[in-house]
Amino acid sequence: MKLIIDCMGGDNSPGANVEGGLMALKKYPELHLIFSGDESLIKEELKRCGVTEGRFEILHAPDVITGEDKPTDAIRLKRESSMMKGIKLLRESPDIEGIVSTGATGSLVAAATLRIGRIEGVFRPAFCPILPTMNGGIVGVCDSGANVDCQPLQLIQFAIMASAYMEHTFGIENPRVALLNIGTESEKGDDLRKEVYAALSTLEGINFVGNMESRDLLSGKYDVVVCDGFSGNVLIKTTEGTALQLMKKIKKDIYSRTVYKIGALFMKKMFSDMKEFMNYQRYGGSVLLGTEKIIVKGHGASDKVAVAKCIEQAVSMAGSNLNGIIAEKVKA
């Protein structure tokens, strides 16, 4: 199984990308990686890790795409970048399954859509990040930002693709699919929501459980939440932001009084477990569903463990033939 690792463009690139790749190689004996990026920098990282050879090769790409680059310009002008060279190789190589990147999201979506292409029948690819729920499970949110303007058909396909993803990549049987809305009653929301609600209610093969209010995202009552990319983006980033701000406040409060500092000493492990629990990177990257090859977008701040987790996701998607399943389901 062959995958490309875009080694540039992340906050901890190329170190985290190379080291995460090596971790994944240890875990999966059938895995073969192509590190895309500046050859000398990648070799330096390999040396740092004490590795000279293994089941990997280097695709030399001296340029880097950043968040500042306009996606359309990045595609046209930064052909020597690690992301674009990786995407080009992916397109030209039937034996390579996908790419993992911690680089610029907009450019990755544009390149994947324009250069790799969609699964036949898929209207628009969509992001599906995974969040931990309070009962120890996970929930997928689709779309989280690839499509800001959505038609009903798109949301219906998001439900189909994300449901297949949760079932076949994470082993969740008959995933409970909900529609993000401003109330739980069937008649809530705008025309888009009403139309999608009606369609999902009668769609076979989807376990549609109705509308979900955003306050219930982490409740564990849902496996998939379907939404347009704008509100999905708000949903994901608000959850992340609120959790981070609260943990920051707790930390600040603890340091404000000695008695709190003493109490916190007893709870050190609890707080560090909590931090780990809330570290969304530990749950893998955001997968772009609906493209012909596997595209996994890791958080820009990914460390080596997060990169390894993203690769694990790609391996699992390839192993379960997720794209073949999505193609079948979308056709039906």
Next chain:
Amino acid sequence: MKLIIDCMGGDNSPGANVEGGLMALKKYPELHLIFSGDESLIKEELKRCGVTEGRFEILHAPDVITGEDKPTDAIRLKRESSMMKGIKLLRESPDIEGIVSTGATGSLVAAATLRIGRIEGVFRPAFCPILPTMNGGIVGVCDSGANVDCQPLQLIQFAIMASAYMEHTFGIENPRVALLNIGTESEKGDDLRKEVYAALSTLEGINFVGNMESRDLLSGKYDVVVCDGFSGNVLIKTTEGTALQLMKKIKKDIYSRTVYKIGALFMKKMFSDMKEFMNYQRYGGSVLLGTEKIIVKGHGASDKVAVAKCIEQAVSMAGSNLNGIIAEKVKA
């Protein structure tokens, strides 16, 4: 100053509404209240509080509107309800400034829009709840759910109205107004966002500071966040939900080990301060901006302190002649 208190329809009605009203009467010597609701139930509550007379009267309304009632039906069929009788009296009485309700949101919006009417020039009224920020300040979110489908003009008016509200009711000078978007760059988002961004950038009298990503809502960097009612609803409820779920998790974790329980004993006050800080009810209700009279919607779960806080908001809005200021600004 005269206000109507809708005493029915909340989780703690009529007790919390009556008692909250009495608290406000103590605080504001110029205040006069009309308690709308079942007369015998209200009298019982007054008796419980040891009050027989004061600067209040009772508007007998035996019926109650619940969340189950369809707003259009509620207006037509539940004319004897505390909310509809209150709204009717408000419309007919030039000397009454507004109404405070903890009842059904949809029915309140419908009745306020159809029976009370909009300030001249206002396209659509919008909700503006207040949230606490991490640096001890507050932020207003407008619209949070009254308008699920929005035109650019609406969002521009939300900015004008919410900015006036934060300035004149809360004394925030030159409020920093942000547009909720999926990225901070000016070209981000859908056509609605791009158009509103361009308009707000050149609008005089508004301190527009650009796009805000939802993860920064509580950062304290913004005083007003402008959004369509759908994504605003997601923003507010996700913040509330994430905070609640996290506090629940902390509580559960503490009870899982004796050493954590011991630690928590030292931090008891910190956690209770934190709970109080996150209790959004302490920051008042969600005000419907743009109607000719003052409409304050308290949370359904409001206790007496929350009701008193909602009344305080209405008093402050009336005292600062907010609606007159909004009328001026919208005309300009």
